[in-house]
Amino acid sequence: xxxxxxxxxxxxxxxxxxxxxxxxxxxxxxxxxxxxxxxxxxxxxxxxxxxxxxxxxxxxxxxxxxxxxxxxxxxxxxxxxxxxxxxxxxxxxxxxxxxxxxxxxxxxxxxxxxxxxxxxxxxxxxxxxxxxxxxxxxxxxxxxxxxxxxxxxxxxxxxxxxxxxxxxxxxxxxxxxxxxxxxxxxxxxxxxxxxxxxxxxxxxxxxxxxxxxxxxxxxxxxxxxxxxxxxxxxxxxxxxxxxxxxxxxxxxxxxxxxxxxxxxxxxxxxxxxxxxxxxxxxxxxxxxxxxxxxxxxxxxxxxxxxxxxxxxxxxxxxxxxxxxxxxxxxxxxxxxxxxxxxxxxxxxxxxxxxxxxxxxxxxxxxxxxxxxxxxxxxxxxxxxxxxxxxxxxxxxxx
Numbered sequence: 001x002x003x004x005x006x007x008x009x010x011x012x013x014x015x016x017x018x019x020x021x022x023x024x025x026x027x028x029x030x031x032x033x034x035x036x037x038x039x040x041x042x043x044x045x046x047x048x049x050x051x052x053x054x055x056x057x058x059x060x061x062x063x064x065x066x067x068x069x070x071x072x073x074x075x076x077x078x079x080x081x082x083x084x085x086x087x088x089x090x091x092x093x094x095x096x097x098x099x100x101x102x103x104x105x106x107x108x109x110x111x112x113x114x115x116x117x118x119x120x121x122x123x124x125x126x127x128x129x130x131x132x133x134x135x136x137x138x139x140x141x142x143x144x145x146x147x148x149x150x151x152x153x154x155x156x157x158x159x160x161x162x163x164x165x166x167x168x169x170x171x172x173x174x175x176x177x178x179x180x181x182x183x184x185x186x187x188x189x190x191x192x193x194x195x196x197x198x199x200x201x202x203x204x205x206x207x208x209x210x211x212x213x214x215x216x217x218x219x220x221x222x223x224x225x226x227x228x229x230x231x232x233x234x235x236x237x238x239x240x241x242x243x244x245x246x247x248x249x250x251x252x253x254x255x256x257x258x259x260x261x262x263x264x265x266x267x268x269x270x271x272x273x274x275x276x277x278x279x280x281x282x283x284x285x286x287x288x289x290x291x292x293x294x295x296x297x298x299x300x301x302x303x304x305x306x307x308x309x310x311x312x313x314x315x316x317x318x319x320x321x322x323x324x325x326x327x328x329x330x331x332x333x334x335x336x337x338x339x340x341x342x343x344x345x346x347x348x349x350x351x352x353x354x355x356x357x358x359x360x361x362x363x364x365x366x367x368x369x370x371x372x373x374x375x376x377x378x379x380x381x382x383x384x385x386x387x388x389x390x391x392x393x394x395x396x397x398x
Contacts, residue, residue, distance in 0.1 A: 014033065014034050014107070015030060016031065018034075022194075023193055023194045024193070026042065027355070028376070029087075029374065029376040032374045032376075033105075037112050037114050039265060039279050040263055043192060043277075044266050044268075045264060045265050045266060045277075046245040046263060046264055047245070047261055048249050048258075048261060048262035048263055048264060049254070050254065050259060050261050050284075051254045051257070054257060054259050056110050056283065057099070059104070059110065060099050060101055060102045061101075062102060062103040065101050065103075065394070066078070066079050066083075068397050070082075070392075070393030070396075071389075079393070079397075082386060082389075082390045085386060086356055086373050087355075087374045088105060088356070088371065088372070089114060089374055090108050090282045090371070091282070091369070091370070091372075092282040092283060092286045092369070092370045092371075093367065093368075093394055094290055094367065094368040095366060095367050096366045099283070099286075110283070111260060111281065112281060113260065113261075113263070113279045113280050114280070114282070114357075115276075115357070116279065116280065116353050117276045117353030117354045117355060118226060118229075118276050118351075118352060118354055119278075119351035119352055119353035119357045120229070120273075120277055120278035121232075121276070121351070122337075122338045123278055123288060124233055124278075125337045126252060126288070126304055127233075127247055128160075128235070128236055128337075129312070129337065130247075130252065130303065130304055130305075130308075131251075132305075133305035136240060137235060138160070139159065139160045139164070140160070141160055142155075142159060143155040143156070143159075143235065144156045144157070146160075146235045147205075147231070147238055150205075150209050150231070153208060153209045154168065154171065154211045154212050154214070155168065155208070155231055157218065158218045159219070160232070160235060161219075162218045163229075163231055163232050163235070164336075164337050165316065165317070165335060165337070166223055166228055166335055167220060167221070167222060167223065168223065169215070169218050169223070170211060170212075170213065170223065171212045172227060174225065174226060176378040176379065177378075182211075185207060186226070186227060189204045189206070189207040189267060190204055190230075190265065190267055190276075190277070191267055192265070192273075201267070203268060203269045203271065204230060204269070204271050208227055208234075220320070220323070221323035222323065222326060222335055223324060224326065226276060228275070229338060230271075230274055232338075233272055233273075233274025234274075236274075243272075244271075245264060252288075256291060256298050256299070256303065257298060257299050258284040259281070259284060260284055262280040262284060263278075264277045265277030282372060286359070286368050286369075286370040289359045289360070289370065291303055292304075292312075293361050293363060293366070293368055295309050308337070311336065311337065312336050312337040312349070313336075313339070313361075313363075314336075315334075315336050316336030318334055321333050329385065330342065332344065338351075345364070346362050346363065346364040346365065346395065347364065348362040348391070354378040355375045355378055356372075356373025356374070356383065357371070357372055357373065358370070358371040358387060358391075359371075360391045362391070364395075365396075367391075367394065367395050371387070
């Protein structure tokens with residue numbers, strides 16, 4: 001990269017000029033540190049409006065925590081070391097409904113909004129739970145009942161329940177580093193990558209309609225496929241007759257008391273990327289976690305049906321999880337309504353996104369952790385282990 005003789009303030013802050021960041025490299029280090037906080041500068045987004053007039057309390061000094069140590073992999077590690085090793089951009093810890101620590105990397109502020117990547121799926125499922133509570137979504141109905149355009153795809157005879165639990169038999173692999181396969185095509189449809197040479201990005205729904213069924217029936221092993229969650233967002237739209245961003249704004253974001261506008265990336269036709277496009281501040285993400293910890297209630301107002309929250313955190317097929325590949329990094333896990341369950345005595349559960357995005361809820365410790373990162377690799381199972389150990393340590397230290 002070329003450095004100017006007189007670097008701008010931007011270049012002094014981040015080590016490279018803004019002109020270096022583009023769709024071809026925004027998920028790669030070092031450019032991802034800035035890009036993950038500024039997605040709306042290079043990908044189309046739709047606004048999720050916060051209620052005006054609400055203000056944030058000041059930052060809470062994390063000094064009491066940062067130098068404390070916890071056991072990991074046969075040695076002692078400080079929280080500061082864990083934050084550095086996991087390329088952390090922001091960490092917020094709540095205990096019993098109160099913020100007890102904020103940690104921000106350089107140039108990250110209370111107003112900074114960071115992409116959630118696949119932790120978005122858990123938020124999308126909350127919205128689906130709200131609409132299900134309205135009686136507008138039947139989880140036993142097929143996807144094609146709500147989205148006729150998918151009647152010739154793998155989703156035609158898949159139930160909404162299969163979509164929620166990643167148990168759709170789908171011929172699709174999350175090959176993040178493959179520039180030519182279906183995953184790359186999926187990202188191009190979401191405007192997350194440069195278009196193919198001489199081409200125009202296909203609409204997301206056209207991509208979904210082209211996906212084929214794999215061998216085996218729906219409802220089998222856990223099979224993680226991001227397109228399931230974009231399908232869920234479309235089910236919400238078709239069931240309500242309204243845009244997904246409007247439902248999120250009116251039924252989740254504003255009742256939650258979110259302090260900053262959020263946004264979500266959209267495709268060329270304005271369809272929200274509900275599988276990975278949410279962007280928000282750490283505090284607003286933590287408010288979602290606290291609402292879940294409180295059984296679906298925030299600001300003395302029920303937002304999500306209690307039955308949906310209980311189903312999310314207590315159910316999910318152990319057999320389906322054990323038969324899938326994710327058991328290698330979460331041996332006692334389960335998956336329900338797009339949330340991961342640890343299977344630990346704490347009954348902790350979490351949302352997870354590539355490059356190290358987490359929303360972690362520990363009911364026993366009455367703790368919620370929101371964590372944004374810019375890990376260089378999309379998936380690193382060793383760092384997943386470190387992050388989960390960090391959350392266990394925070395439960396004991398805060």
